[in-house]
Amino acid sequence: MISRDSNNPKLKAHYKSYCLILSKVINAAKQLYYNNKISKSNNKIKTTWDIIEMETCKNHANKGTQLVNIDGNLITNQLSIANSLNNSFLTVADKIPITLQMIKLH
Secondary structure, eight states, X not given: OTTTTOSOHHHHXXXXXXXXXXXXXXXXXXXXXXXXXXXXXXXXXXXXXHXXXXXXXXXXXXXXXXXXXXXXXXXXXXXXXXXXXXXXXXXXXXXXXXXXXXXHHO
């Protein structure tokens, strides 16, 4: 954005003022929309919780991990990531006695 990164103080002040006004308008529109949605609903409690979940992003699908560093290699394949995590969790119990022995030696 030109105005956000500008060295002109008037332009920056105008940009900040506009952003503040825009935020207030968006929040007012959301409040009006949600109030209207709740008032027209047959099940106000469920509608309220649906709105809360939507606003807190609880109902959005979890995209999952897209990229994992495994032994220095960046892996994007979901099956390879799952297999690597499974191997890691399966071998963690075997590594605990070795770690405990090393701690006792020090």
